[in-house]
Amino acid sequence: MPTDERDQDQRDPKRRARRTHLSAAGLRARGWTAGMIRRLLGEPDLRRANPYLRTAPPIRLYSVERVEAVERSEEFRAVAAAAVRRSGAVREAALRRRRAVREAALPRLRAVDRPGAVDRPRSGPEIQVRSPPPAPDDRKVARRSSQEPP
The missing domain is CATH 1.10.1660 (Multidrug-efflux Transporter Regulator; Chain: A; Domain 2)
Known part of the structure; x- marks a missing residue:
């Protein structure tokens, strides 16, 4: 064809x-x-x-x-509706867990940002936030002008 x-x-x-x-x-x-x-x-x-x-x-x-x-069939409708409810419940539970982790980490992140802060938690692993190294374009480079002798 x-x-x-x-x-x-x-x-x-x-x-x-x-x-x-x-x-x-x-x-x-x-x-x-x-x-x-x-x-x-x-x-x-x-x-x-x-x-x-x-x-x-x-x-x-x-x-x-x-x-x-x-x-x-009626059985399919019932099973499909239950699957949709379960899927929504799982999605909501995942969002709740994600929010809880984020809220638990915020005080530690703030404490790292302010090294002398009093509200730094004493227990649990410490979260360190470091700024990334500067990009090559951000470094100061001494440039010679084309008119200067080498």
């Missing part, structure tokens, strides 16, 4: 072949998690050799009809 015909097939949705199977990556793009795939779909319909890396495990393919049937 000449290149221009292939390009036309990709642009024209009527001429494009309909996908018959989805990989696990395709399912994740649709909002599935690995646990949802195991629980709701079970074993894959096909296994094909990995086209990107020969030594990698085979790609698991699931029938589009079966996937769409499961996505219409």
Whole structure:
């Protein structure tokens, strides 16, 4: 098939072949998690050799009809909603931990900035903040003018 015909097939949705199977990556793009795939779909319909890396495990393919049937079920809706809630909770917990670490480090950073500060904590490792070395352009270089003899 000449290149221009292939390009036309990709642009024209009527001429494009309909996908018959989805990989696990395709399912994740649709909002599935690995646990949802195991629980709701079970074993894959096909296994094909990995086209990107020969030594990698085979790609698991699931029938589009079966996937769409499961996505219409009430069980899928409940499991997907729970996954979204868990994902949000994990994201919030990570943000809380990040803020706590940042707030715990701020007094130590301030104490290092003010060496004679009284509020320096006595326990725990000390955090030292050093300024980076000057860039080569920041150094003072004695330049000779072109009119001076060497």
